Amino acid sequence: MLSCWSTMTMITFSLSTTSSRNHTDQLALLAFKSQISQDPLQVLNSWNTSLHFCQWQGVTCGRRHQRVVKLVLKSRGLAGSLSPYIGNLSFLHTIDLDNNSFRGEIPSSEVLGRLFRLRAFVLDNNSFTGELPSNFSRNLDSLGLSGNKLSGTFPKQLCALQKLITLQLRRNNLTGENMLSSKLPPSIYNLSSLWTLGLTMNQIVDRLPSDIGRTFLPNLRELFIGGNHFFGPLPSSLFNISTLEVLELSRNGFTGKVPDNMGNMQKLRVLSFSRNNQLGSSGRADDLKFLSSINSTVLRVIQASYTSNIPQDIGKLNNLQVLSLRNNNLSGRIPFSINNLARLLGLELHHNNFEGVIPNTSNLQSLLELDLSGNKLNATLEQVFGQTSHGLLYAYLADNSFTGSLPVEVGNFEYVVDMDVSNNYLEGEIPNTLGKCLSLQQLSLMGNSFRGSIPPSFSSLQGLKFLDLSQNNCSGEIPMFLQNLSSSLEYLNLQPKAFFKMQVPSQYLGTTSFVEASLSFNFQHARSSSKSASETSNLFGTKSGTDETQKTSLYDHYERVSFLELHRATDGFSPANSIGTGHFGSVFKAIIREGTEPVAVKVLNMIDHKASKSFMAECEALRNVRHRNLIKILTACSTVDFQGNDFKALIFKFMPNGSLEKWLHPVRTDDERYLTENLSLSRRLNIAIDVASALDYLHNQCETPIVHCDLKPSNILLDEDMVAHVGDFGLAKFLQRKNTNSGTTDTTNSFSPRGTIGYIPPEYGVGVKPSTQGDMYSYGVLLLEMFTGRRPTNEEFEDGPDLHRFARLPCVKR
Incomplete structure (x- = not known):
């Protein structure tokens, strides 16, 4: 009997202890919730006593002890601070709060040191400040702190984490003290287990070790060191790392020639050298010879900055999906072997010195983006629109010397979203077949010699947001159907080289539909008897009482800005480029196009249902005002992002x-x-x-x-x-x-x-x-x-x- 009683006592004590520990986990989670100030998706509504905490959204418990082992709440729009009580979740092995708005300091090393089972600590893309934490479990294999505002030097303690596979510290480089600085500790290269090393967008000033590929990092798969101050030549041994899949070296100070031994990296998927101004800048014909040495069968992306010609051997990279050689001094003809890249999704060759005709593109049936703008190409567009895949989404052919007409085949591109053929030598009438491009959102034909009237088929373009037909020889009346597009159309420019001799439909007088951008009409119009002259002048953008004699278009400096351009200019809207926040969005510093002044990009947070109204209010206010002591708006962007979500942004002069x-x-x-x-x-x-x-x-x-x-x-x-x-x-x-x-x-x-x-x-x-x-x-x-x-x-x-x-x-x- 005594033995039985003792056994029951032990069982009771064990159950009591387990319940107590479970209660500790519950209290720690509630403490975590108490520090959340914003929960727009209401993901923490389930965190209440009516449910066991193991059933709360984002929480995973172990089967045996019912203790919290995972806390995963990535991309939920959460804002607040991170409670130090997470240190009481002693069974926790994964915490992932990626892409939220947490702020303040990361809990102290003492707190993190209690999580001795921790394997993954992922807080990327938040707004954490303070020092980089260092006291982690030796079991840690994934550390993600990119896109925050962390400061201080690289902790040497991190170099002792021999099980570390992923180390992401990218984009922690504001100014002042908020930056990683100077050299990396040499011991970082001794992390032999490391698969991913991400240090992009910091202020590291260093050379890569000459024997990096022989002695160090033998298992490295991804190396991200772009946007720093690395200098000197690229070590030949770097290309001996046969496991390397991603090599991102852009925006540094590397010099000399790229070694030709890239054939060793047969698993390479992404290669980026862009914006290393002294890398491969000798002007020699073999500066891009390294492309010929690539034997990888899985290469997807190439981004490089060079002064040379593209070698014909580029056509052997059969699996290439993105070729980006934009903003260089590349010259000569685009090689005909480009047509062999059957899996190509994006071809970006804009702002170079390419000339002559466009090679055959009939084999590029997967192509989604074609950007050849800003070159010296002088072919006819029949060569482009008669051969290119009809699945094209983005066609940028502006600022070349294309001749002839806009072919009727353009109507085959039913999925095209953005088309720009501005500033060429095109002539003839605008083809009626453009009305078949039902997905078209932005169309720019400005700066050519088109004649005739606006095709009636444009009435089918119900999603059109941007239409620029300015600086052509078009004539006729403004079609009435443009009024029906007013719910979507945000920018309309019909300003010709010579004044249109046409009448303004009375429906346009007094309309306030186009509030998100300036209307740049410039023609002789008949006054409506029902509207005063002041109301009419207000519609077309002239104002009295300002300290400037004439109100200019919002698009004076940036006639069209796409989501893609803004995404690139802000490094994916990186927190490192953030310069402020407001009621309904964040503001980023950006240089949208090479050679232009920096601008401030205000991106609206469309999760907030009031953001769209705020966007409309700001456009409505700023399109009607001009004063030296008011912020100057340059343009606006209203479209969708890569996931199809609404996207709205305002671009201002940078202060x-x-x-x-x-x-x-x-x-x-x-x-x-x-x-x-x-x-x-x-x-x-x-x-x-x-x-x-x-x-x-x-x-x-x-x-x-x-x-x-x-x-x-x-x-x-x-x-x-x-x-x-x-x-x-x-x-x-x-x-x-x-x-x-x-x-x-x-x-x-x-x-x-x-x-x-x-x-x-x-x-x-x-x-x-x-x-x-x-x-x-x-x-x-x-x-x-x-x-x-x-x-x-x-x-x-x-x-x-x-x-x-x-x-x-x-x-x-x-």
Whole structure:
């Protein structure tokens, strides 16, 4: 009996202990949830006591002990900080929070050290700050921290993780102290188990070891070191790593010639050398000879920067899917052997010096993108559209010397999304068969000699967003069916070399459908008896009361910007290129096209249902205004991304001195100049005058007054001369004047509070509609913040005086 009782006691104790440990896991998960500030997809709704935690979304438990072994919540739109209580999930072997908006520091080394079973720690593409963590389990085989804002040097402790297979630290390179710097510890090359090494977009200054392929990294499959400051020649031994599948060396300072022994890498899938300006720049005919040595049967992508001719041997790379040799000084003819690349999906040869005819492309039946723009090709387009696969999605042939007509065969490309044949020597009538291209979203025929009228078949292009027929010899009336396309059409340019002699259909007078970009009509039009001259001029973009004599098109600098261009210019909208966030999106610095100035790209977060309205509001406001103290919009992009999701972005002139917020409240993670340079009293006064001038223009000089609704330091941008520009019109409101003594009032019947707490007037919180007086209240708060250095939401004002009362206090009491 005693033995039986003892056994039962032991069983009871064991069950109790297991239950206690399970409870520990549950509390740790709830602590994790408590630090989440945004959950747009409501993935954590299941995290409640009505379900066992092993059934919560993103949680996986082991079968034996019912303890948490995996926490996987990638790409869920989560925002917040990472709770240190994850250290209590002692059975955890995988945590994957890739592609969210977590911020703050990664839990301490002490916390991570308790996860001794951890094998995968993946936090890529978030906004974590602080030092790179180092105290990981020796069982770790995958470490992903790319696309964050981590700082400090490379921890030597990571080089001791002998089971590490994947090490991703790409894109942690803001400015100031937020960068990996100087050389890598030599011991990193001793990680013999490593399959993937990703260090792209940091500030590493180093050479690759001369014997890298003989002594080090014998099992390496993927090497990403682009966007650093590696220098010197490429070691010949690098190409002895027979396991290598991806070699990404772009945007560095490598010099000399690429060794010809690439034939050793027979598993190579991706090869990128682009933007190494001194690599293969001798101008010798054999600079691209290394392509002839490639024996890989699986090569998919080549990106290179060279001065040479493309060798005929390129045609032997039978499995090549993307060939990108753009923005080089390549010359001569495009080799006819290109037609042997039957699996080619993308051919990017734009902005080189290729000349002559286009080789036969009839065998390229998988081709999705053809970009030959910016060369000296002088063939007829029959050679292109008569041979190329009808499955083509993107056709870029602009800025060449193509002659002849646009052939009727163009109608066979029913899936084409974007077609650009601008700035050539094309003539004849626009073929009616273009109306068969039902997927067409962007069409540019500008800068040619087309004649005749707009084909009636264009009425079938219900998804058309961008249409540029300017600088041609077209004639006739604007067709009525363009009015039916107004729900999709965002940019329409019919400006000819000579004025059109046509009448404007009355339906266009007063229409507000095309609000996302400028209408660049330039023709003689008949006035409608039902509309005033001022209303008509407003439609076509002329304004009075501005400090510029003529309003220019939004597309003056970037006539067309595609999602693909923006994706490339921002390195896939990398957090490393982020320069700010707003209510409905993020802002990135980008150079969209070679030789142009940097721009600011505001990408709307379309998960938020209000983002689309914000985009429309900002386009509507900025297309109608011009003032030296307002942010200058260059163009807009409204399309779909690679997954077919809605994509909207605004492109602005870049402001090199950032926002007023960063100058008033510098923090350690910002550019160091905000810490070392202070705003003088005179500069603060000038900025205040600039902002007042912008508000005066918006409130009193526009035909329809505009209320900004979100005036605050982060929305005041400073150019290279420290001149202030008011930006972010995503919450702007148009008002209509009334003949009352109360000034301007909003005529809408509904209103939800707009703006940022602390800056908007209190009455907005109880339903009072936006007004110019509301903006002036925000301006007053801004002035107090500029001259006291205190935010209106500072903690010191929670239980004490507010910012207004604080400003009245004598200096001695502050």
